[in-house]
Amino acid sequence: MSCIQVKNLKKSFIDRRRAGRGGERASLGNEILVLDNINLEFAEGELVCILGPSGCGKSTLLRMVAGFDFPTTGEVLINDEPVTGSRSDSIFVFQHSGLLPWMTVWENVELGVRHIQDPEKTQTIQEYIAMVELDRFEHHYPHQLSGGMLRRAELARALAVNPNTLIMDEPFSGLDFLTHMKVREEVVNMHEFIQKTTLVVTHDIDDALIMGDRVIVMSGRPSQVKLDVKLPYGRPRDVLKTPELMALRDEIFFMLGVSYVV
Ligand SMILES: Nc1ncnc2c1ncn2[C@@H]1O[C@H](COP(=O)(O)OP(=O)(O)OP(=O)(O)O)[C@@H](O)[C@H]1O
Numbered sequence: 001m002s003c004i005q006v007k008n009l010k011k012s013f014i015d016r017r018r019a020g021r022g023g024e025r026a027s028l029g030n031e032i033l034v035l036d037n038i039n040l041e042f043a044e045g046e047l048v049c050i051l052g053p054s055g056c057g058k059s060t061l062l063r064m065v066a067g068f069d070f071p072t073t074g075e076v077l078i079n080d081e082p083v084t085g086s087r088s089d090s091i092f093v094f095q096h097s098g099l100l101p102w103m104t105v106w107e108n109v110e111l112g113v114r115h116i117q118d119p120e121k122t123q124t125i126q127e128y129i130a131m132v133e134l135d136r137f138e139h140h141y142p143h144q145l146s147g148g149m150l151r152r153a154e155l156a157r158a159l160a161v162n163p164n165t166l167i168m169d170e171p172f173s174g175l176d177f178l179t180h181m182k183v184r185e186e187v188v189n190m191h192e193f194i195q196k197t198t199l200v201v202t203h204d205i206d207d208a209l210i211m212g213d214r215v216i217v218m219s220g221r222p223s224q225v226k227l228d229v230k231l232p233y234g235r236p237r238d239v240l241k242t243p244e245l246m247a248l249r250d251e252i253f254f255m256l257g258v259s260y261v262v
């Protein structure tokens, strides 16, 4: 079980560019407030998509949930326990190039579960590799794979680790349109399969509307939660044919400062 609570969270950074040499003259005036009193709760198994303008603090928020950074004030709790550091056993942070280059796909996937003694482990890993359609490529090295295949191998790694929480910061960035759609489909399939809390930051409003159980829109810095809405629609869903989703799409475009939408 994995319920995540973000309570009264504020995060500021010292702007070292404007601080005195060596930062010794840094004062409150040099502090940049990035996240301003964020209160959120993520239920177990929820797939939440987070949107917001560039620089508003989306990655910072995810980093604090993962325990890589800490709030200035407020707290992040997982199952009522404050996050005090990274927990690779329970949180999997999806990375664009998270694979070790000197290991094959199979070895990379196995790496996350090397400590687990399970007579069926080999077969399970093979199944996960097949789920992301990389069977026949399990003995390839990362440099022998395309960008989309690398992301799918990273998904197989996540499946093998079977974390309580999956954190994905722009998982489709840099992919061409069709590969983006394909990997997005794989992420949705994976979520249906593992049913674990998944937080996805994306710049693509359609990703959020197609994938999310819930969409959160953050404002510009100092960032606050501007919209937090549940999407009670099954998947796969056709946004274009769902009037409520189309209206929400317009609303989010408007919130993000784009008034004319195709
Ligand atoms: N370690 C740090 N030290 C100082 N400032 C930082 C640090 N990390 C982030 N920031 C600042 O915090 C703000 C938010 O950064 P963050 O990377 O969280 O934004 P983002 O919403 O993920 O943006 P993008 O959509 O472009 O990825 C930015 O102004 C950034 O410069």
Ligand SMILES: [Mg+2]
Pocket: 058, 059, 060, 169
């Ligand atoms: Mg970011």
